[in-house]
Amino acid sequence: MAIGEAEGRGVEYRGNVAGLLLAAGSGSRLGRPKALVELGGERLVDRGVRTLAEGGCACVMVVLGAADTTVDGAVTVHNPDWSTGMGSSVRTGIDALPDTVDAVLVALADQPLITPEAVRRLVEAFEQGARAAAATYNGNPRNPVLLGREHWSTVYSMAERDVGARPFLRAYSHVVTTVPCDDVASPEDIDTAEDLARLSEVLDRA
Template sequence: MNGAPVVAGLLLAAGGGRRLGGRAKALLRNGGVLFVERAADALLAAGCAPVHVVLGAAEAEVRARARLDGCALVSHRDWESGMGSSLRAGLASLPPEVDAALVALVDQPGIGDEAMARVRGAFVSRETLAAAAYEGRRGHPVLLGAAHFAGVAREARGDQGARGYLRGREVALVECGDVATPADIDEPGDLADLP
């Protein structure tokens, strides 16, 4: 590998928030900032480039309202089929020179640039598999070396992203529990827990 590795940020932000009454998660706010903006900014601040944002539910509104400068926006029309198809669309959108992708989810506002930078820093080669850990339990973000893109895409189905592919493979865990909280915002009650 010549020069610095190219580690892309891949933000999965297509979900329609079915359990949130159909509110697109990308458009939820925390501290006055849209979830999609917060997560994209964290990937950029962690040193990821390029950053691709997969959009689906309320895409037109997200494009109109969100400040996503420096990001490539990926239209994903089949977003209702689940996170697996969003991950496939995102991986397919990345340019061939990308050595790895740091995959983040839009509905985890407690994960910021410090945790993302730690996991990005686990890159060793295009064979790397790494993930944030919270008290030893694997979570997001997940770093996928480019050698795994095709395999992940083959196995990503329904609401499962890379989980099936990672099962039984060696994944380097990067403890992030001291700098991030991995809670998903899935139901209306979860919004009350936001700082």
């Protein structure tokens, strides 16, 4: 999908790092699309967009699929192949990235404990010269992930079924800058109602 086909409200491209929020899944184990789930009175998709914007992404794009909705402050792109897994959402997002950005920071809507500070650390790594970077927790690379433009085609070719940037991170670990984020974020995700209740309690205590 070309960028002209994407829909956005109040969005202006003005910098080198775009945020890409993957929010296309149906939430089969949760029983509803995760993008629309509310946590602390805020939809996960809106929380993800806010996190990316506050973390320093110049623009934010959201890949939707099972549920289409308007997302303020972001460009939305529909992935018609969302049911095949996250890989197709990564490819849809890369296809839609504007020519004016030099890197993309990929995050998942179902990881609400990712914080603007974690995003900011990756953006700062990019500003200091990193062309690929990943947040790490206990030394393990997880999300979010930052990818310079020169890596997009490789990530695109490796993203399939239910995997996104993970194969790239493993195969090209020698070019990936690791950014510890244990102290400011967590990659815990929401797959079930129990996960939602547990992370709600975590945020209530924060």
